[in-house]
Amino acid sequence: MSAFTHAVRQLGHLLSLKKHSDKIQCKTDESGSNKKGVSESLIELLLNPEIQKVGIWGMGGVGKTYNVKYAIDMVRETNSGRSFDHIVFVSVTHEWSIRDVRNDIIKELSMEEELGENGGASLLHQRLKGTRFLLVLDDLWETISLEELGIPEPTKENGCKLFLITRIHNVCELMGAQAKVKVPTFSREDAWELFCEEVGSMVLLPNIQPLAKSIVDECGYLPLAVKEMGKAMNSSSDEVIWLNSLSIMMQSRPLNSSMELVFRQLKLSYDQLKDVLKHCFLACTFFGDNHEISIPYLVENWMMCGYVDIADEMLLSEAYEKGLHLLKELLDASMLELSKDRDHITINNMMRHMGLMIKSSKFIMRDGLEQLEGPEEEEWKEAEMISLKASGISSLHQSPDCPNLTVLILYNNLQLRSISPSFFEQMAELHVLDLSWAGLDSLPESISKLTNLHYLDLAYCRCLKNLACLGSLKQLLVLDLSVTPIEEMPEELGNLTRLRHLFLSATVNLSRIAGGIFNKLSKLEILQMRASSYAWQHKSKEKEASLQELLGLKCLSTLVITVKGVGDFEFLRNNAVQEIWKNTMGVECYIRGLSVCMKFEGKFNSWSSERQEEDLAGSMLSRAASTIEKQGKRFFD
Structure with missing residues:
Protein backbone atom coordinates (compact mmCIF):
# COMPACT_ATOMS: atom_id res chain seq x y z
CA MET A 1 0.00 0.00 0.00
CA SER A 2 1.32 3.46 -0.84
CA ALA A 3 3.16 5.45 1.80
CA PHE A 4 0.78 8.33 1.15
CA THR A 5 -2.30 6.20 1.81
CA HIS A 6 -0.77 4.93 5.01
CA ALA A 7 0.03 8.45 6.22
CA VAL A 8 -3.48 9.66 5.48
CA ARG A 9 -4.99 6.67 7.20
CA GLN A 10 -2.95 7.34 10.32
CA LEU A 11 -4.80 10.63 10.66
CA GLY A 12 -8.09 8.79 10.71
CA HIS A 13 -6.90 6.45 13.40
CA LEU A 14 -5.56 9.28 15.52
CA LEU A 15 -8.89 11.06 15.36
CA SER A 16 -11.22 8.11 15.78
CA LEU A 17 -9.44 5.41 17.78
CA LYS A 18 -8.13 5.14 21.31
CA LYS A 19 -4.40 4.70 21.72
CA HIS A 20 -3.82 1.16 20.53
CA SER A 21 -0.77 0.46 22.65
CA ASP A 22 -2.92 0.58 25.80
CA LYS A 23 -4.93 -2.33 24.41
CA ILE A 24 -2.07 -4.65 23.57
CA GLN A 25 0.60 -4.14 26.17
CA CYS A 26 1.48 -7.20 28.24
CA LYS A 27 1.93 -6.69 31.96
CA THR A 28 5.31 -8.34 32.28
CA ASP A 29 8.59 -7.87 34.03
CA GLU A 30 10.72 -6.69 31.10
CA SER A 31 13.92 -6.91 33.14
CA GLY A 32 15.59 -9.27 30.69
CA SER A 33 17.24 -6.82 28.32
CA ASN A 34 20.27 -9.09 27.90
CA LYS A 35 21.53 -12.50 28.90
CA LYS A 36 22.93 -11.30 32.25
CA GLY A 37 19.84 -9.28 33.18
CA VAL A 38 17.52 -12.29 32.86
CA SER A 39 19.62 -14.52 35.13
CA GLU A 40 19.98 -11.77 37.71
CA SER A 41 16.21 -11.22 37.76
CA LEU A 42 15.59 -14.94 38.24
CA ILE A 43 18.12 -15.18 41.06
CA GLU A 44 16.41 -12.30 42.85
CA LEU A 45 13.02 -14.00 42.44
CA LEU A 46 14.38 -17.31 43.71
CA LEU A 47 15.57 -15.57 46.88
CA ASN A 48 12.54 -13.29 47.32
CA PRO A 49 10.27 -14.76 50.06
CA GLU A 50 7.32 -12.63 48.87
CA ILE A 51 7.17 -14.33 45.45
CA GLN A 52 6.03 -17.96 45.15
CA LYS A 53 5.06 -18.33 41.48
CA VAL A 54 7.19 -17.06 38.60
CA GLY A 55 6.42 -17.25 34.87
CA ILE A 56 9.35 -17.24 32.44
CA TRP A 57 8.17 -16.73 28.87
CA GLY A 58 9.48 -15.91 25.42
CA MET A 59 9.85 -17.34 21.93
CA GLY A 60 11.30 -20.78 21.30
CA GLY A 61 15.10 -21.03 21.29
CA VAL A 62 15.62 -17.83 23.24
CA GLY A 63 17.26 -19.52 26.23
CA LYS A 64 14.49 -19.65 28.85
CA THR A 65 15.50 -23.06 30.19
CA TYR A 66 19.20 -22.18 30.17
CA ASN A 67 18.61 -19.01 32.19
CA VAL A 68 16.49 -20.80 34.80
CA LYS A 69 19.06 -23.59 35.23
CA TYR A 70 21.86 -21.03 35.47
CA ALA A 71 19.99 -19.07 38.14
CA ILE A 72 19.29 -22.24 40.14
CA ASP A 73 22.98 -23.23 39.99
CA MET A 74 24.02 -19.80 41.24
CA VAL A 75 21.59 -20.02 44.17
CA ARG A 76 22.86 -23.51 45.01
CA GLU A 77 26.45 -22.26 45.06
CA THR A 78 25.86 -19.13 47.11
CA ASN A 79 23.50 -20.78 49.62
CA SER A 80 25.29 -24.13 49.88
CA GLY A 81 22.12 -25.91 48.81
CA ARG A 82 20.17 -24.81 51.92
CA SER A 83 17.48 -22.77 50.08
CA PHE A 84 15.33 -25.78 49.13
CA ASP A 85 14.97 -29.34 50.35
CA HIS A 86 14.01 -30.46 46.83
CA ILE A 87 14.62 -28.93 43.40
CA VAL A 88 12.49 -30.69 40.78
CA PHE A 89 12.89 -29.90 37.08
CA VAL A 90 10.31 -31.53 34.78
CA SER A 91 9.64 -31.05 31.04
CA VAL A 92 5.98 -31.19 30.05
CA THR A 93 5.57 -32.77 26.60
CA HIS A 94 2.89 -31.79 24.07
CA GLU A 95 0.99 -35.00 24.72
CA TRP A 96 1.28 -34.73 28.48
CA SER A 97 -1.00 -36.28 31.06
CA ILE A 98 -1.29 -35.65 34.81
CA ARG A 99 -0.09 -39.18 35.45
CA ASP A 100 3.01 -38.84 33.25
CA VAL A 101 4.03 -35.50 34.75
CA ARG A 102 3.51 -36.83 38.28
CA ASN A 103 5.65 -39.88 37.49
CA ASP A 104 8.42 -37.61 36.20
CA ILE A 105 8.27 -35.62 39.43
CA ILE A 106 8.50 -38.84 41.48
CA LYS A 107 11.55 -39.93 39.47
CA GLU A 108 13.20 -36.52 39.98
CA LEU A 109 12.62 -36.92 43.72
CA SER A 110 14.05 -40.50 43.60
CA MET A 111 10.94 -41.74 45.37
CA GLU A 112 9.97 -44.60 43.04
CA GLU A 113 10.43 -47.22 45.76
CA GLU A 114 8.59 -45.18 48.36
CA LEU A 115 5.66 -44.04 46.22
CA GLY A 116 5.77 -46.49 43.31
CA GLU A 117 6.02 -45.55 39.66
CA ASN A 118 2.34 -44.63 39.57
CA GLY A 119 2.14 -43.10 43.03
CA GLY A 120 -1.08 -41.22 43.71
CA ALA A 121 -1.51 -37.49 44.15
CA SER A 122 -2.33 -37.82 47.85
CA LEU A 123 0.82 -39.81 48.58
CA LEU A 124 3.01 -37.30 46.72
CA HIS A 125 1.28 -34.41 48.48
CA GLN A 126 1.85 -36.02 51.86
CA ARG A 127 5.52 -36.64 51.06
CA LEU A 128 6.17 -33.05 49.99
CA LYS A 129 4.12 -31.42 52.72
CA GLY A 130 6.36 -29.79 55.28
CA THR A 131 9.33 -29.57 52.89
CA ARG A 132 10.65 -26.56 50.99
CA PHE A 133 10.70 -27.36 47.30
CA LEU A 134 11.26 -25.61 43.99
CA LEU A 135 9.24 -27.12 41.15
CA VAL A 136 10.16 -26.08 37.59
CA LEU A 137 7.67 -27.03 34.87
CA ASP A 138 9.42 -26.56 31.54
CA ASP A 139 7.89 -26.20 28.08
CA LEU A 140 4.38 -25.62 29.40
CA TRP A 141 1.77 -24.94 26.68
CA GLU A 142 -1.37 -24.84 28.83
CA THR A 143 -2.42 -24.75 32.46
CA ILE A 144 -1.89 -27.73 34.73
CA SER A 145 -3.51 -28.45 38.11
CA LEU A 146 -1.07 -28.64 41.02
CA GLU A 147 -3.78 -30.29 43.12
CA GLU A 148 -4.23 -33.10 40.60
CA LEU A 149 -0.46 -33.56 40.44
CA GLY A 150 -0.28 -33.83 44.21
CA ILE A 151 1.84 -30.68 44.65
CA PRO A 152 1.18 -28.54 47.75
CA GLU A 153 0.30 -24.95 46.87
CA PRO A 154 3.44 -22.76 47.24
CA THR A 155 2.93 -20.11 49.91
CA LYS A 156 5.02 -17.59 51.79
CA GLU A 157 4.58 -19.71 54.90
CA ASN A 158 5.88 -23.00 53.45
CA GLY A 159 8.69 -21.31 51.46
CA CYS A 160 7.98 -23.36 48.29
CA LYS A 161 8.22 -21.97 44.77
CA LEU A 162 6.87 -22.79 41.31
CA PHE A 163 8.71 -21.71 38.16
CA LEU A 164 6.80 -22.00 34.87
CA ILE A 165 8.69 -21.94 31.56
CA THR A 166 6.46 -21.28 28.58
CA ARG A 167 6.20 -19.50 25.24
CA ILE A 168 2.72 -18.21 26.08
CA HIS A 169 2.20 -15.21 28.33
CA ASN A 170 -1.38 -16.16 29.12
CA VAL A 171 -0.23 -19.46 30.68
CA CYS A 172 1.69 -17.40 33.25
CA GLU A 173 -1.46 -15.40 33.99
CA LEU A 174 -3.76 -18.40 34.31
CA MET A 175 -1.31 -20.25 36.55
CA GLY A 176 -1.28 -17.28 38.92
CA ALA A 177 2.33 -16.16 38.40
CA GLN A 178 3.05 -13.20 40.66
CA ALA A 179 6.09 -12.23 38.60
CA LYS A 180 6.61 -12.69 34.89
CA VAL A 181 9.99 -12.45 33.23
CA LYS A 182 10.12 -12.17 29.47
CA VAL A 183 13.33 -13.59 28.00
CA PRO A 184 14.28 -11.58 24.89
CA THR A 185 16.61 -12.52 22.08
CA PHE A 186 20.26 -11.57 22.50
CA SER A 187 21.52 -8.15 21.62
CA SER A 252 14.36 -18.88 4.07
CA ARG A 253 15.79 -22.37 3.67
CA PRO A 254 17.50 -24.45 6.40
CA LEU A 255 21.24 -24.86 5.88
CA ASN A 256 21.45 -28.35 7.40
CA SER A 257 19.58 -30.82 9.60
CA SER A 258 20.47 -28.89 12.77
CA MET A 259 18.95 -25.69 11.41
CA GLU A 260 15.96 -27.67 10.20
CA LEU A 261 15.47 -28.76 13.81
CA VAL A 262 15.60 -25.10 14.89
CA PHE A 263 12.81 -24.27 12.45
CA ARG A 264 10.81 -27.25 13.71
CA GLN A 265 11.15 -25.95 17.25
CA LEU A 266 9.86 -22.53 16.17
CA LYS A 267 7.02 -24.08 14.18
CA LEU A 268 5.67 -25.68 17.38
CA SER A 269 4.53 -22.20 18.40
CA TYR A 270 2.82 -21.70 15.05
CA ASP A 271 1.11 -25.10 15.23
CA GLN A 272 -0.50 -24.19 18.57
CA LEU A 273 -2.28 -21.13 17.10
CA LYS A 274 -5.92 -21.13 16.08
CA ASP A 275 -6.48 -20.82 12.33
CA VAL A 276 -7.23 -17.10 12.21
CA LEU A 277 -4.02 -16.34 14.15
CA LYS A 278 -2.03 -18.51 11.75
CA HIS A 279 -3.35 -16.39 8.87
CA CYS A 280 -2.53 -13.18 10.74
CA PHE A 281 1.01 -14.30 11.56
CA LEU A 282 1.76 -15.42 8.01
CA ALA A 283 0.45 -12.08 6.72
CA CYS A 284 3.07 -10.40 8.93
CA THR A 285 5.82 -12.23 7.05
CA PHE A 286 4.37 -10.90 3.78
CA PHE A 287 3.62 -7.29 4.72
CA GLY A 288 6.56 -6.87 7.11
CA ASP A 289 9.28 -6.62 4.50
CA ASN A 290 11.47 -4.50 6.81
CA HIS A 291 10.65 -6.61 9.90
CA GLU A 292 9.03 -3.62 11.64
CA ILE A 293 5.40 -2.87 10.89
CA SER A 294 3.16 -0.01 11.97
CA ILE A 295 0.33 -1.41 14.08
CA PRO A 296 -2.49 0.45 12.25
CA TYR A 297 -1.03 -0.63 8.89
CA LEU A 298 -0.83 -4.27 9.97
CA VAL A 299 -4.25 -4.48 11.60
CA GLU A 300 -5.92 -2.77 8.66
CA ASN A 301 -4.31 -5.27 6.30
CA TRP A 302 -5.76 -8.08 8.42
CA MET A 303 -9.15 -6.40 8.16
CA MET A 304 -8.92 -5.98 4.41
CA CYS A 305 -7.74 -9.59 3.96
CA GLY A 306 -10.85 -10.81 5.76
CA TYR A 307 -9.18 -12.14 8.91
CA VAL A 308 -11.40 -9.87 11.00
CA ASP A 309 -15.11 -10.41 10.53
CA ILE A 310 -16.73 -7.10 9.59
CA ALA A 311 -20.48 -7.26 10.00
CA ASP A 312 -22.55 -5.07 7.72
CA GLU A 313 -23.46 -2.65 10.52
CA MET A 314 -20.02 -2.66 12.14
CA LEU A 315 -17.78 0.39 12.00
CA LEU A 316 -14.23 -0.19 10.79
CA SER A 317 -13.06 1.39 14.04
CA GLU A 318 -14.92 -1.40 15.89
CA ALA A 319 -13.37 -4.03 13.62
CA TYR A 320 -9.99 -2.45 14.35
CA GLU A 321 -10.53 -3.15 18.04
CA LYS A 322 -11.11 -6.82 17.18
CA GLY A 323 -7.89 -6.77 15.18
CA LEU A 324 -5.99 -5.40 18.18
CA HIS A 325 -7.24 -8.36 20.21
CA LEU A 326 -5.79 -10.76 17.61
CA LEU A 327 -2.50 -8.85 17.76
CA LYS A 328 -2.38 -9.19 21.54
CA GLU A 329 -2.85 -12.95 21.22
CA LEU A 330 0.12 -13.17 18.83
CA LEU A 331 2.24 -11.05 21.16
CA ASP A 332 1.25 -13.23 24.12
CA ALA A 333 2.21 -16.34 22.12
CA SER A 334 5.73 -14.93 21.48
CA MET A 335 5.12 -14.87 17.72
CA LEU A 336 5.66 -11.11 17.45
CA GLU A 337 7.37 -8.39 19.49
CA LEU A 338 6.20 -4.92 20.43
CA SER A 339 8.66 -2.16 19.52
CA LYS A 340 10.09 0.22 22.10
CA ASP A 341 7.83 3.03 20.88
CA ARG A 342 4.84 0.63 21.22
CA ASP A 343 3.52 1.88 17.85
CA HIS A 344 5.07 -0.92 15.78
CA ILE A 345 5.52 -4.64 15.95
CA THR A 346 8.62 -6.50 14.92
CA ILE A 347 8.96 -10.06 13.68
CA ASN A 348 12.15 -11.91 14.47
CA ASN A 349 14.16 -12.90 11.39
CA MET A 350 13.97 -16.59 12.27
CA MET A 351 10.21 -16.38 12.77
CA ARG A 352 9.88 -14.63 9.43
CA HIS A 353 12.00 -17.28 7.70
CA MET A 354 9.86 -19.97 9.31
CA GLY A 355 6.67 -18.31 8.07
CA LEU A 356 8.03 -17.96 4.54
CA MET A 357 9.04 -21.63 4.56
CA ILE A 358 5.43 -22.53 5.35
CA LYS A 359 4.21 -20.39 2.44
CA SER A 360 7.18 -20.96 0.14
CA SER A 361 5.15 -21.25 -3.08
CA LYS A 362 2.11 -19.30 -1.88
CA PHE A 363 3.78 -15.93 -1.26
CA ILE A 364 5.54 -14.31 -4.22
CA MET A 365 7.61 -11.26 -3.28
CA ARG A 366 9.72 -9.75 -6.04
CA ASP A 367 9.84 -6.12 -5.00
CA GLY A 368 12.42 -4.09 -6.87
CA LEU A 369 13.37 -6.96 -9.19
CA GLU A 370 13.29 -5.80 -12.80
CA GLN A 371 10.96 -7.90 -14.96
CA LEU A 372 8.96 -7.20 -18.07
CA GLU A 373 5.91 -9.27 -17.17
CA GLY A 374 4.43 -10.92 -14.10
CA PRO A 375 4.94 -14.42 -12.69
CA GLU A 376 4.62 -17.60 -14.72
CA GLU A 377 1.23 -19.25 -15.23
CA GLU A 378 1.79 -21.96 -12.59
CA GLU A 379 3.01 -19.38 -10.06
CA TRP A 380 -0.21 -17.38 -10.47
CA LYS A 381 -2.22 -20.54 -9.91
CA GLU A 382 -0.45 -21.43 -6.66
CA ALA A 383 -0.14 -17.95 -5.19
CA GLU A 384 -2.16 -16.52 -2.31
CA MET A 385 -0.32 -13.20 -2.03
CA ILE A 386 1.83 -11.47 -4.66
CA SER A 387 3.93 -8.32 -4.30
CA LEU A 388 5.68 -6.83 -7.34
CA LYS A 389 6.49 -3.33 -6.06
CA ALA A 390 8.73 -1.20 -8.27
CA SER A 391 9.51 -4.15 -10.52
CA GLY A 392 9.52 -2.26 -13.84
CA ILE A 393 6.57 -4.17 -15.32
CA SER A 394 5.24 -2.40 -18.42
CA SER A 395 2.32 -4.70 -19.26
CA LEU A 396 0.28 -7.58 -17.89
CA HIS A 397 -1.13 -9.43 -20.87
CA GLN A 398 -1.92 -12.73 -19.16
CA SER A 399 -5.32 -13.99 -18.13
CA PRO A 400 -4.08 -15.89 -15.08
CA ASP A 401 -6.12 -18.49 -13.23
CA CYS A 402 -5.80 -17.43 -9.58
CA PRO A 403 -8.30 -19.38 -7.47
CA ASN A 404 -6.49 -18.61 -4.18
CA LEU A 405 -5.10 -15.11 -4.72
CA THR A 406 -6.20 -12.67 -1.98
CA VAL A 407 -3.58 -9.90 -2.21
CA LEU A 408 -1.99 -8.33 -5.30
CA ILE A 409 0.39 -5.39 -4.84
CA LEU A 410 1.64 -3.61 -7.97
CA TYR A 411 2.64 -0.38 -6.25
CA ASN A 412 5.11 1.97 -7.95
CA ASN A 413 5.21 0.45 -11.43
CA LEU A 414 5.25 3.73 -13.35
CA GLN A 415 5.79 1.95 -16.66
CA LEU A 416 2.70 -0.22 -16.24
CA ARG A 417 0.42 1.17 -18.95
CA SER A 418 -1.44 -1.89 -20.17
CA ILE A 419 -3.40 -4.64 -18.43
CA SER A 420 -5.22 -7.33 -20.39
CA PRO A 421 -9.03 -6.79 -20.48
CA SER A 422 -9.49 -10.27 -18.96
CA PHE A 423 -6.65 -10.05 -16.45
CA PHE A 424 -8.87 -10.01 -13.33
CA GLU A 425 -11.41 -12.47 -14.74
CA GLN A 426 -10.32 -15.41 -12.55
CA MET A 427 -9.41 -13.67 -9.29
CA ALA A 428 -12.69 -14.15 -7.46
CA GLU A 429 -11.05 -14.27 -4.01
CA LEU A 430 -8.98 -11.09 -4.37
CA HIS A 431 -9.45 -8.86 -1.31
CA VAL A 432 -6.61 -6.33 -1.64
CA LEU A 433 -5.46 -4.64 -4.86
CA ASP A 434 -2.80 -1.92 -4.88
CA LEU A 435 -2.26 -0.25 -8.26
CA SER A 436 -0.97 3.05 -6.85
CA TRP A 437 1.69 4.86 -8.86
CA ALA A 438 0.90 2.91 -12.03
CA GLY A 439 0.96 4.49 -15.50
CA LEU A 440 -2.52 3.24 -16.44
CA ASP A 441 -4.92 5.49 -18.33
CA SER A 442 -7.82 3.06 -17.91
CA LEU A 443 -8.79 0.03 -15.88
CA PRO A 444 -9.54 -3.32 -17.55
CA GLU A 445 -13.19 -4.30 -17.78
CA SER A 446 -12.55 -7.45 -15.76
CA ILE A 447 -11.91 -5.41 -12.62
CA SER A 448 -15.68 -5.42 -12.22
CA LYS A 449 -15.41 -9.18 -11.55
CA LEU A 450 -13.62 -8.58 -8.25
CA THR A 451 -16.79 -8.98 -6.24
CA ASN A 452 -14.92 -9.75 -2.98
CA LEU A 453 -12.51 -6.82 -3.18
CA HIS A 454 -12.25 -4.89 0.10
CA TYR A 455 -9.39 -2.51 -0.61
CA LEU A 456 -8.45 -0.68 -3.81
CA ASP A 457 -5.58 1.80 -4.01
CA LEU A 458 -5.34 3.86 -7.20
CA ALA A 459 -3.50 6.83 -5.67
CA TYR A 460 -1.00 8.67 -7.87
CA CYS A 461 -2.23 6.98 -11.05
CA ARG A 462 -1.50 10.16 -13.01
CA CYS A 463 -3.26 9.18 -16.25
CA LEU A 464 -6.35 7.49 -14.87
CA LYS A 465 -9.67 9.25 -15.46
CA ASN A 466 -12.53 6.86 -16.24
CA LEU A 467 -13.60 5.01 -13.11
CA ALA A 468 -17.19 4.08 -13.89
CA CYS A 469 -16.31 0.35 -13.77
CA LEU A 470 -15.68 0.61 -10.02
CA GLY A 471 -19.41 0.70 -9.38
CA SER A 472 -19.51 -3.12 -9.47
CA LEU A 473 -17.17 -3.53 -6.49
CA LYS A 474 -19.96 -3.69 -3.93
CA GLN A 475 -17.88 -5.25 -1.14
CA LEU A 476 -15.33 -2.43 -1.28
CA LEU A 477 -14.49 -0.94 2.13
CA VAL A 478 -11.56 1.38 1.31
CA LEU A 479 -11.00 3.33 -1.92
CA ASP A 480 -8.06 5.67 -2.50
CA LEU A 481 -8.22 8.00 -5.52
CA SER A 482 -5.80 10.59 -4.15
CA VAL A 483 -3.66 12.54 -6.63
CA THR A 484 -5.49 11.25 -9.68
CA PRO A 485 -6.64 13.51 -12.56
CA ILE A 486 -10.34 12.68 -12.23
CA GLU A 487 -12.55 15.60 -13.19
CA GLU A 488 -15.87 14.19 -12.05
CA MET A 489 -16.75 11.67 -9.39
CA PRO A 490 -18.55 8.82 -11.20
CA GLU A 491 -22.17 8.41 -10.15
CA GLU A 492 -21.56 4.64 -10.14
CA LEU A 493 -19.54 5.07 -6.92
CA GLY A 494 -22.88 5.46 -5.20
CA ASN A 495 -23.25 1.69 -5.62
CA LEU A 496 -20.41 1.11 -3.12
CA THR A 497 -22.80 0.96 -0.20
CA ARG A 498 -20.31 -0.81 2.12
CA LEU A 499 -17.60 1.85 1.60
CA ARG A 500 -16.11 3.11 4.88
CA HIS A 501 -13.04 5.12 3.83
CA LEU A 502 -12.81 7.35 0.74
CA PHE A 503 -9.61 9.27 -0.04
CA LEU A 504 -9.69 12.08 -2.62
CA SER A 505 -6.74 14.21 -1.51
CA ALA A 506 -5.06 16.46 -4.09
CA THR A 507 -7.61 15.67 -6.80
CA VAL A 508 -6.78 19.02 -8.38
CA ASN A 509 -8.96 18.51 -11.46
CA LEU A 510 -12.09 17.41 -9.59
CA SER A 511 -14.81 19.94 -10.39
CA ARG A 512 -18.06 18.03 -10.06
CA ILE A 513 -19.69 15.54 -7.70
CA ALA A 514 -23.18 14.54 -8.68
CA GLY A 515 -25.89 14.91 -6.07
CA GLY A 516 -27.13 11.78 -4.35
CA ILE A 517 -23.86 9.81 -4.37
CA PHE A 518 -23.07 10.46 -0.72
CA ASN A 519 -26.67 9.82 0.32
CA LYS A 520 -26.03 6.20 -0.68
CA LEU A 521 -22.69 5.94 1.11
CA SER A 522 -24.38 5.81 4.49
CA LYS A 523 -21.61 3.75 6.15
CA LEU A 524 -18.80 6.16 5.28
CA GLU A 525 -16.52 6.83 8.26
CA ILE A 526 -13.66 8.80 6.69
CA LEU A 527 -13.87 11.29 3.84
CA GLN A 528 -10.44 12.75 3.16
CA MET A 529 -10.33 15.52 0.52
CA ARG A 530 -7.38 17.59 1.66
CA ALA A 531 -6.12 19.86 -1.15
CA SER A 532 -8.85 18.75 -3.56
CA SER A 533 -10.05 21.41 -6.00
CA TYR A 534 -13.66 20.55 -5.28
CA ALA A 535 -15.28 23.15 -3.01
CA TRP A 536 -18.41 22.16 -1.11
CA GLN A 537 -21.40 24.49 -0.80
CA HIS A 538 -24.52 24.39 1.35
CA LYS A 539 -26.57 25.48 -1.65
CA SER A 540 -25.22 23.60 -4.63
CA LYS A 541 -25.88 23.85 -8.31
CA GLU A 542 -28.67 21.73 -9.73
CA LYS A 543 -27.99 17.98 -9.45
CA GLU A 544 -24.71 18.55 -7.61
CA ALA A 545 -23.65 17.36 -4.14
CA SER A 546 -24.09 19.70 -1.20
CA LEU A 547 -22.96 19.93 2.43
CA GLN A 548 -26.41 18.73 3.43
CA GLU A 549 -25.51 15.27 2.11
CA LEU A 550 -22.42 15.11 4.32
CA LEU A 551 -24.44 16.05 7.38
CA GLY A 552 -26.54 12.96 6.76
CA LEU A 553 -23.56 10.60 7.14
CA LYS A 554 -24.18 9.38 10.67
CA CYS A 555 -21.11 7.09 10.82
CA LEU A 556 -18.65 9.81 9.83
CA SER A 557 -15.70 10.22 12.21
CA THR A 558 -13.19 12.11 10.03
CA LEU A 559 -14.03 14.80 7.50
CA VAL A 560 -11.42 16.84 5.61
CA ILE A 561 -12.87 19.15 2.93
CA THR A 562 -12.68 22.58 1.32
CA VAL A 563 -15.74 24.85 1.25
CA LYS A 564 -16.35 27.63 -1.26
CA GLY A 565 -16.87 30.52 1.13
CA VAL A 566 -17.30 31.73 4.69
CA GLY A 567 -21.05 31.27 4.48
CA ASP A 568 -20.59 27.59 3.66
CA PHE A 569 -18.30 27.18 6.66
CA GLU A 570 -20.86 28.90 8.89
CA PHE A 571 -23.47 26.42 7.68
CA LEU A 572 -21.16 23.51 8.51
CA ARG A 573 -20.22 24.93 11.91
CA ASN A 574 -23.82 25.54 12.90
CA ASN A 575 -24.77 21.99 12.02
CA ALA A 576 -21.68 20.06 13.18
CA VAL A 577 -22.83 20.22 16.79
CA GLN A 578 -25.89 18.15 16.00
CA GLU A 579 -26.06 14.78 17.71
CA ILE A 580 -25.95 12.95 14.37
CA TRP A 581 -22.16 13.20 14.61
CA LYS A 582 -20.48 11.39 17.49
CA ASN A 583 -18.12 12.93 20.02
CA THR A 584 -15.23 11.21 18.23
CA MET A 585 -15.82 13.41 15.18
CA GLY A 586 -12.90 15.35 13.75
CA VAL A 587 -13.24 17.99 11.00
CA GLU A 588 -10.69 19.95 8.99
CA CYS A 589 -12.36 22.59 6.88
CA TYR A 590 -10.38 24.76 4.45
CA ILE A 591 -12.02 27.93 3.11
CA ARG A 592 -11.19 28.68 -0.51
CA GLY A 593 -9.22 31.88 -0.88
CA LEU A 594 -8.27 32.07 2.79
CA SER A 595 -5.03 30.78 4.32
CA VAL A 596 -6.80 29.22 7.25
CA CYS A 597 -7.94 25.78 8.33
CA MET A 598 -10.87 25.48 10.74
CA LYS A 599 -10.74 22.39 12.95
CA PHE A 600 -13.49 20.78 15.00
CA GLU A 601 -12.98 18.24 17.77
CA GLY A 602 -16.17 16.47 18.71
CA LYS A 603 -15.05 15.37 22.16
CA PHE A 604 -14.61 19.05 23.13
CA ASN A 605 -17.42 20.29 20.89
CA SER A 606 -15.21 23.21 19.86
CA TRP A 607 -13.69 24.83 16.79
CA SER A 608 -10.20 26.25 16.43
CA SER A 609 -8.34 27.95 13.58
CA GLU A 610 -4.89 27.34 12.15
CA ARG A 611 -3.02 29.39 9.55
CA GLN A 612 -2.23 27.42 6.40
CA GLU A 613 0.60 28.99 4.44
CA GLU A 614 1.69 25.93 2.45
CA ASP A 615 0.13 25.11 -0.91
CA LEU A 616 -0.87 21.55 0.03
CA ALA A 617 -1.85 20.44 -3.46
CA GLY A 618 1.26 21.97 -5.00
CA SER A 619 3.43 20.31 -2.39
CA MET A 620 1.93 16.86 -3.02
CA LEU A 621 2.20 17.21 -6.78
CA SER A 622 5.75 18.51 -6.54
CA ARG A 623 6.85 15.49 -4.52
CA ALA A 624 5.07 13.20 -6.95
CA ALA A 625 6.58 14.88 -10.00
CA SER A 626 10.09 14.52 -8.62
CA THR A 627 9.75 10.73 -8.76
CA ILE A 628 9.06 10.72 -12.50
CA GLU A 629 11.20 13.63 -13.64
CA LYS A 630 13.61 11.24 -15.36
CA GLN A 631 10.83 10.50 -17.83
CA GLY A 632 10.72 14.17 -18.79
CA LYS A 633 6.96 14.41 -18.28
CA ARG A 634 4.56 16.47 -16.23
CA PHE A 635 2.82 14.58 -13.46
CA PHE A 636 -0.58 14.91 -15.13
CA ASP A 637 -0.15 14.39 -18.86
Missing part, protein backbone atom coordinates in the same frame (compact mmCIF):
# COMPACT_ATOMS: atom_id res chain seq x y z
CA ARG A 188 23.53 -8.00 18.41
CA GLU A 189 26.74 -7.78 20.45
CA ASP A 190 25.92 -10.82 22.62
CA ALA A 191 24.84 -12.84 19.57
CA TRP A 192 28.09 -11.98 17.80
CA GLU A 193 30.09 -13.02 20.87
CA LEU A 194 28.31 -16.40 20.99
CA PHE A 195 28.82 -16.91 17.25
CA CYS A 196 32.54 -16.19 17.54
CA GLU A 197 32.85 -18.69 20.39
CA GLU A 198 31.31 -21.39 18.21
CA VAL A 199 33.14 -20.60 14.95
CA GLY A 200 36.60 -19.72 16.20
CA SER A 201 39.17 -17.21 15.00
CA MET A 202 38.33 -17.71 11.30
CA VAL A 203 35.32 -15.47 11.78
CA LEU A 204 37.60 -12.44 12.21
CA LEU A 205 39.20 -12.75 8.77
CA PRO A 206 38.54 -9.53 6.78
CA ASN A 207 36.79 -11.36 3.92
CA ILE A 208 34.69 -13.51 6.29
CA GLN A 209 33.64 -11.10 9.04
CA PRO A 210 31.05 -9.07 7.05
CA LEU A 211 29.39 -12.29 5.86
CA ALA A 212 29.48 -13.74 9.36
CA LYS A 213 27.79 -10.67 10.83
CA SER A 214 25.09 -10.86 8.16
CA ILE A 215 24.47 -14.50 9.08
CA VAL A 216 24.08 -13.50 12.74
CA ASP A 217 21.57 -10.85 11.63
CA GLU A 218 19.63 -13.45 9.65
CA CYS A 219 19.53 -15.62 12.79
CA GLY A 220 17.56 -12.84 14.45
CA TYR A 221 20.00 -12.96 17.43
CA LEU A 222 18.13 -16.07 18.56
CA PRO A 223 20.63 -17.98 20.76
CA LEU A 224 19.63 -21.45 19.49
CA ALA A 225 19.93 -20.40 15.84
CA VAL A 226 23.19 -18.49 16.39
CA LYS A 227 24.72 -21.47 18.19
CA GLU A 228 23.70 -24.01 15.52
CA MET A 229 24.87 -21.79 12.66
CA GLY A 230 28.14 -21.27 14.50
CA LYS A 231 28.64 -25.02 14.74
CA ALA A 232 27.84 -25.40 11.03
CA MET A 233 30.42 -22.77 10.04
CA ASN A 234 33.06 -23.90 12.55
CA SER A 235 36.64 -23.25 11.31
CA SER A 236 35.55 -22.65 7.71
CA SER A 237 37.69 -20.08 5.91
CA ASP A 238 36.23 -20.55 2.41
CA GLU A 239 34.52 -17.31 1.43
CA VAL A 240 32.34 -19.13 -1.14
CA ILE A 241 30.94 -21.43 1.57
CA TRP A 242 30.11 -18.44 3.76
CA LEU A 243 28.46 -16.60 0.87
CA ASN A 244 26.44 -19.67 -0.09
CA SER A 245 25.30 -20.20 3.53
CA LEU A 246 24.15 -16.60 3.79
CA SER A 247 22.27 -16.91 0.48
CA ILE A 248 20.48 -20.05 1.68
CA MET A 249 19.38 -18.32 4.89
CA MET A 250 18.14 -15.24 3.04
CA GLN A 251 16.01 -17.54 0.88
